[in-house]
Amino acid sequence: MSILYDERIDGALPVVDRAALLRALAAEIPDLEILSEPDELVPYECDALSVYRTTPMLVALPKRLEQVEALLKLCYARRVPVIARGAGTGLSAGVLPLPNAVLLVMERFTQILEIDPAARRARVQPGVRNVSISKACAPFGLYFAPDPSSQIACSIGGNVAENAGGVHCLKYGLTVHNILKLEILTVEGERLTIGSEALDTPGFDLLALFTGSEGMLGIITEITVKLLPKPKVAQVLLAAFDSVEKAGRAVADIIAAGIIPSGLEMMDNPAIRAAEDFIHAGYPIDAAAILLCELDGVEVDVEEDCERARNLLQNAGASEVRQAADEAERALFWAGRKNAFPAAGRLSPDYYCMDGTIPRRALPEVLRGIGRLSDEYKLRVTNVFHAGDGNMHPLILFDANKDDELERAETLGGKILELCVKVGGTITGEHGVGREKINHMCMQFNAKELTAFHAVKAAFDPEGLLNPGKNIPTLHRCAEFGGMHVHMGKMPFPELERF
Amino acid sequence: MRSSDANHSQALIEQVKQALANRTPVRIRGGNSKAFLGRAVDGLEIDTRPHRGIVNYDPTELLITARAGTPLSELEAALDAAGQMLPFEPPLADQGATVGGMIATGLSGPRRPWVGAVRDFVLGTRVINGDGHHLRFGGEVMKNVAGYDLSRLFTASFGCLGLLTEVSIKVLPKPRHTATLALSLTPEAALTQLAEWGQRALPISAAAHDGNTLYLRLEGGEGSLKDARNRLGGDGVDSDYWSQLNARTLPFFTDPLPLWRISLPHNTPLFALPGAQFLDWGGAQRWLKSDAPADAIRAIVRTYDGSATCYTQGITDSPFAPLSAILMRYHCQLKAKLDPLGIFNPGRMYSEL
Numbered sequence: 001m002s003i004l005y006d007e008r009i010d011g012a013l014p015v016v017d018r019a020a021l022l023r024a025l026a027a028e029i030p031d032l033e034i035l036s037e038p039d040e041l042v043p044y045e046c047d048a049l050s051v052y053r054t055t056p057m058l059v060a061l062p063k064r065l066e067q068v069e070a071l072l073k074l075c076y077a078r079r080v081p082v083i084a085r086g087a088g089t090g091l092s093a094g095v096l097p098l099p100n101a102v103l104l105v106m107e108r109f110t111q112i113l114e115i116d117p118a119a120r121r122a123r124v125q126p127g128v129r130n131v132s133i134s135k136a137c138a139p140f141g142l143y144f145a146p147d148p149s150s151q152i153a154c155s156i157g158g159n160v161a162e163n164a165g166g167v168h169c170l171k172y173g174l175t176v177h178n179i180l181k182l183e184i185l186t187v188e189g190e191r192l193t194i195g196s197e198a199l200d201t202p203g204f205d206l207l208a209l210f211t212g213s214e215g216m217l218g219i220i221t222e223i224t225v226k227l228l229p230k231p232k233v234a235q236v237l238l239a240a241f242d243s244v245e246k247a248g249r250a251v252a253d254i255i256a257a258g259i260i261p262s263g264l265e266m267m268d269n270p271a272i273r274a275a276e277d278f279i280h281a282g283y284p285i286d287a288a289a290i291l292l293c294e295l296d297g298v299e300v301d302v303e304e305d306c307e308r309a310r311n312l313l314q315n316a317g318a319s320e321v322r323q324a325a326d327e328a329e330r331a332l333f334w335a336g337r338k339n340a341f342p343a344a345g346r347l348s349p350d351y352y353c354m355d356g357t358i359p360r361r362a363l364p365e366v367l368r369g370i371g372r373l374s375d376e377y378k379l380r381v382t383n384v385f386h387a388g389d390g391n392m393h394p395l396i397l398f399d400a401n402k403d404d405e406l407e408r409a410e411t412l413g414g415k416i417l418e419l420c421v422k423v424g425g426t427i428t429g430e431h432g433v434g435r436e437k438i439n440h441m442c443m444q445f446n447a448k449e450l451t452a453f454h455a456v457k458a459a460f461d462p463e464g465l466l467n468p469g470k471n472i473p474t475l476h477r478c479a480e481f482g483g484m485h486v487h488m489g490k491m492p493f494p495e496l497e498r499f
Numbered sequence: 500m501r502s503s504d505a506n507h508s509q510a511l512i513e514q515v516k517q518a519l520a521n522r523t524p525v526r527i528r529g530g531n532s533k534a535f536l537g538r539a540v541d542g543l544e545i546d547t548r549p550h551r552g553i554v555n556y557d558p559t560e561l562l563i564t565a566r567a568g569t570p571l572s573e574l575e576a577a578l579d580a581a582g583q584m585l586p587f588e589p590p591l592a593d594q595g596a597t598v599g600g601m602i603a604t605g606l607s608g609p610r611r612p613w614v615g616a617v618r619d620f621v622l623g624t625r626v627i628n629g630d631g632h633h634l635r636f637g638g639e640v641m642k643n644v645a646g647y648d649l650s651r652l653f654t655a656s657f658g659c660l661g662l663l664t665e666v667s668i669k670v671l672p673k674p675r676h677t678a679t680l681a682l683s684l685t686p687e688a689a690l691t692q693l694a695e696w697g698q699r700a701l702p703i704s705a706a707a708h709d710g711n712t713l714y715l716r717l718e719g720g721e722g723s724l725k726d727a728r729n730r731l732g733g734d735g736v737d738s739d740y741w742s743q744l745n746a747r748t749l750p751f752f753t754d755p756l757p758l759w760r761i762s763l764p765h766n767t768p769l770f771a772l773p774g775a776q777f778l779d780w781g782g783a784q785r786w787l788k789s790d791a792p793a794d795a796i797r798a799i800v801r802t803y804d805g806s807a808t809c810y811t812q813g814i815t816d817s818p819f820a821p822l823s824a825i826l827m828r829y830h831c832q833l834k835a836k837l838d839p840l841g842i843f844n845p846g847r848m849y850s851e852l
Binding site for chain 2: 177197253426
């Protein structure tokens, strides 16, 4: 079932007089750069999930807060939908444009406004790249902890909108754990401050609500982030296993022993082979699974933890445990994992990355299930896995130019997410729902829960003008999806009419 | 499983439905250990304590799920037996606090600046909403960005948005070693030192100053604690100090004047307040004993970008710091959308909610 906006089931969108809007923008905000020619709009048709594309009505590229404010007021007065976009590196079509919505691109807000090392915080504009914050803070021995794999390109505004994670979440948390305050422009163009520089703020926790809200509740114009002192040392162990079960047990044993690694990553055999062919990290290509276990902190503690982790890995049946001898080897061990996606890209013209999260104990069961689905749909799947926090990234390999391969990849992806929900997990750990997983939301939440989500949206954007159609499906969409996709013999929305 | 464990959710749903049918406000209670906090609620009492028991605890998943009425002491005992803990150190377990109350009030203890608050560890909730439906948000996994993060929104909302029935919480292993140091420093010198130490990878997990002495807690491996002790100096003292601080039984708190909690940005300098002060959270939380009017205290605190909460009931009609007009508007809209008949703890946080 198509994920593209369908007014029949996603709700009617306002009719927008494009020419009149362009005239009004030119008259009222003359210094605001607007792209409206077809060839100018092409680069903005999609985010990093490029199989889904829509041409935006027009693109606004503000440089000053006052321009954003004026644009929102003008759009609100004319009931024009607005979709905010950061660097466009998202993987869930969260900024997929609409033909009658303004695409508000925040990438020109690139100023780091203030770094206060003694208070361990920085105030930044939304277009600042994730890695730039840590680079700017490095002279003070501080850094910003969330490190999504796209960190050299993704922007902090997008990180907040998606509640981005990374490989160090288990120990250092997600974006929501690492920010203090947001400056917001509401759909009406009013300024709203949520959170504060203090550790807590009176009232409801709107900071948590806005984090990961995918541009549905307001436009982020400034972020105050927390900074952490850089750990003195980091060490990484690479362990090889002849079965996924053993690797899974090793993960549980490490956690049960009271060790919290800063990174704990698993790769299955196809992912190991792909990464090794590409990066030559020295991975054992015959292993069924490898674990990368990174420990950081104060030197003496890290040494002690490494020794304990090494014993645990060996006792869990590792066929080999290697410790990176120096910083170069540590970087090499990680390079294989960090390039798992491009490595998959060398195996196949296209790949589709899933993002389900599961309770760790269900890992062997889910990997076996993915293997069966891979056979059934005749598409190869490689698995990389944030094993510490249960977040899986199966990569489905396909060729969009071949018959029905994209369709089969989408169906296979949906089945994998269904499996994640079945074992008590979620359809998305860190990439967001966006438009991509809009149908799969119907598998995870019932109509009453979706209604509560819509109620929250309505409290901030009653007319649904911000990023229409993303994040939360309409009940009509779920009814239609449910009709096509009977789940364990039960319609998810038996109480609704079918359309 | 204990004999007292019981799934009482159906009865709670019935009570909420009855209240909705009669349009009667309800006052939600657990152990009543934090009844002093917030405004008094006039409503029919719903006691969550019969709905109790740990539903799921797997130490290797770093996760525990428990019903709202579960005594906090029972939860902590289960974690302790597996060498784990609630990292945010919720207070008042020995005063009968429940898991539901811990989440609904969101109070965190001395470790808060270093590891996070209650909300940082909440992974999922079950809630009876303003239509009397029993809903589930979030879940039992560490990372989950499907839908809005309502579990964290419900945390510290003092029961004003719905009735929490169950919660899933991330837990952490207990530190291998703990030490507490006492250093003779003026409060000004202590704050300067803390700002410098905060930029280094030191195993500090609590820092309080009583006016004469800086108390530091160190947690970590044996080696790093030894290094830190050599570097920081001071005398070793009993680590029980932190549970006394968290229970507010230290001598400072016995003063009969009203108690205020002041939350401030890191690295806020020492400033005068009309009463005795005690510094916690490395200076980001300051306790004040004062009979000065609320407005006078808040006017000073505001100039330092902080907020003041009154911890003594009956002193002010607005125990939580007032919200800006625009923030209050969105609070009211959220309340109206999630609790359209306004039955859940009306007025507990603010008279408008």
